Amino acid sequence: MHLNTIHNTHQGGPMKYGAMFIIAVLMLTASMTAQTITSQGDGNWDSTVPNLPWPDGVVPTSANDVVIASGTTVTINVSGAACNDLQVDGILPFINDGTAASITVNGNLLINSGGSLTALQRSTAVLYTTSPTVHTLTLYGNLTNSGTFDMRTGSNGTSGNTNQTVRVCNIHLLGTSNSTITLSSDAYLSGSEEFNSITVNKTGGAKVVLADGTLYLTNNGTVAACVLTMTSGLFETGSNVVVALGTSSGAVSASNTSYINGILGRGMSTSGSVSKLFPVGTATQYRPITVRSTTSGGATGHYIRVEVIDGNANTGSSTLNGGIDKVSSVRYHKIGYVQNINGSNTPAATMTIDSTTMSYGADDGVITVNTNLRVATSTDDRATWNALGQTFTHTTSITASDTTIKPDKFSSPYVLNSGSFIYAALANATGGANPLPVELASFTASAKSGMVELAWRTATETNNAGFDVQKRAGDAWTSVGFVAGAGTSNAPKSYSFVDRNVETGVTSYRLKQTDRDGKVSYSNTVEVNAVGAPTVLALNGNYPNPFNPATTISFTVPSDGMAVVKVFDILGKEVATVFSGAALSGKRYAAPFDATALPSGVYFSQLEFGGQRLVKRMMLLK
The missing domain is CATH 2.60.40.2550 (Immunoglobulin-like)
Structure with a gap:
């Protein structure tokens, strides 16, 4: 372009067409900056050498989608690498010298089969330290792995020696939208699908969702310790499990606003006699629990798993032993053990536990300033509940977050086989003041042509406003009617409801019981094989x-x-x-x-x- 063309202001002359050309160039440049960049060969992330790895030597920016092509290796060698979506079909390691590298993925991260994203171990051993160089991966979108995703490699070495090659990458899950993690396996795959430290810091109500697989954080608690840090936002697991194998007390950090909504596994000390806090809850309530094991695990990989289940701890026919007359109708905890055999790594076949410390809050039906609250356990899938002793008097109080109750140890330690469970629930000492909150004696459903009849009976009620009858539609529960409660009553009460809008097939129902002060609890779920409406006028x-x-x-x-x-x-x-x-x-x-x-x-x-x-x-x- 000639200089006089830029300065010519004649209408319709060179300036007009020159300006149009400039605009076109700017638009083309803008479109190029947002294009997908695919690696053409091997090289460092910040390399400007054409095709080694990037076409024309153009280094990706935060606006670019990036593909690491199969057969190429791109090394993240700088602090501040960035892209939008990142797809890994080839090899993407962090640099293995003393550089602390980092990458921010503003969109989604996808590692396909054959692809690899790793914190590559050091090429040359260095003097032992507990604080080796740490890489960082910041992710705002989803993580899907079908290849190799290994965030800790190499050897920790030994104190005083030059034999350390360990390299780790810690992950930060940020942003105002949900991040969904989809993994390839439920097995403990050290070296192919393993995390070091994870920080969850979501805002605006966003959360992290584990959609498939078991997420393992490594077990090291000294050298570049692996820690799950819940800063803001929930970590929702569904039926999947987040496992923090680290055995240090600080391996998991959470709060009443940021915790595991689902199943949390924790590595237990190989020496035994250790208590671990499990910061778990539901979508709306944080109810942490502490579990103490008395036997050693024997090897890395085993873990205790805990989850909170909304619903009545009483099956409707549970036997209550040990001086209790009620168990919680709001929620209970399910505690299990997973041996997790991995190749030649064979942890203990069983894990023995001897105590648990529970928590409660405003919606647990606990009356303040009373000494009748108890903890009960069940080893037969809630058919029988046995109260734990309470030698040290616990006076109830309701705090802004949760209150802890510490009962006596089990009368005899309980041996958990891999895959077996023990249950824990709040209970009320016989004649005590804790309503917990409505004691449901029975709940049944029966099908008739074009309708379902529901019937339930309460043994006692305290401050009961009534029952929302809820029906499951897909994964969601919807209210189909409301039945007023009896308020406060020590006499049995019977209720019924007819759902006249049903379709043929198995249908699930539950009751959402609401107190007059707004506290809620849920019944067990009942299922019925409904028969749809007849095809008649x-x-x-x-x-x-x-x-x-x-x-x-x-x-x-x-x-x-x-x-x-x-x-x-x-x-x-x-x-x-x-x-x-x-x-x-x-x-x-x-x-x-x-x-x-x-x-x-x-x-x-x-x-x-x-x-x-x-x-x-x-x-x-x-």
Whole structure:
């Protein structure tokens, strides 16, 4: 471009077309900066040598998606490497000299089969230190591994000797959106899928989700110690497990706002006689628990696993022993042992535990300033609960986070086989004041044509506002009705509810019990093989009837088509249209009718479908 072209301001002349050319170049440049960059050969991340590794020697920036191509090796050799999405089909090691390198992935990290991301051990041994050089991987998006992901390699060495080759990479999970981790294995794969330290620091309600596999943090607690640090946001595991194999007391750090929502495994000391805190909870409540083992593990890889389960600790027919008359209807803990044999590494076949320390909070049905709270355990899948002793008096108190209760040790230590479980729950000393909060004696479901009848009975109630009847729809629970409670009662009470909108198949129900002060607890889940609505034209009437002021009018149709349901008063005047639209055969419809603004009297519901009309009588009593 000539200089006079830039300065020519003649309308439609060279300046016009020159400016257009400049804009086009800028747009092209902008598009190039956001393109995917694929490695062409081997080289360092910051190399500007064409094709070694980057095309034309253009080093990726935080805006670029990057692909480490199969057959190429790109070494992260600098502090501050960055990209958007990162896909690893080739080899991506951190540098193995004394440099502390780092990379920030603003998007997702994908390691495909055959790909490798590792903290490569030092090429030359150095003098032993407990603080070797540490690399850092900061990730804002998802992590999916189908290849090799090894964040700790090499040897720790020995004190006073020049024989240390260890290299580690610590991971920081940041950002305002969820990060989903998908791993390739449930087995302990040292050298192919292993983490060192992880920091979870999500904001804005975001969390980390372990979608598949078991996540193992290595077991070293001295040299570049492996630590799970929960700073902000939950770590949700579902049925998967996060395992911190480190046996030091500080191997896991959490709080009542950032903890494991799911299953946490912790390595237990190979010498035995050690207590470990498990900072676990549910989506809404933090309920940590301490477990003490008395036997050694024998080798690396074994762990105790703990989770909190929302629901009634009483199966409905549990036997209560040791001077207790209730166990928690809100939640309980499930404690197990995993031996985790890995090649020639064979930990102990069993783990013996002899005590547990539990916690409680505002929604656990605990009355403050009383001495009747207990801890109970079950070794037969909650069929029997046995109270632990409470030699040292515990006076209950409710704090902003959680309060700890420490019972006596087990009367005899319990031996956990790999894959077996023991359960722990809060309990109430016989005649004590802790409601825990409503004692549900039974809960059943029975199917009839086009409906499910639910029935339940309480033994006692304290401050009970009522029950939301909930039905599972996919992975979510939805409320299908509410039944008022009896408040406070020491006498048995019976309740029932009819779900008139069901489909054929196995359906799950539970009760969400709410106290008058807003505290909630959940019943066990019951399942029933429901039978869907018949494929006939039917106006099933309203329920309840008589009613005041609301009722539900249910109906079915023989084929897909348009249906209209109206309500008329005794003089034949239309007062409401409660349904008008497409209706499907084989589905029972429930149309709500609110008569708040209408006087008491006789009303009629009318179903119109396919030129036919059906009428039912209703009674409004105010």
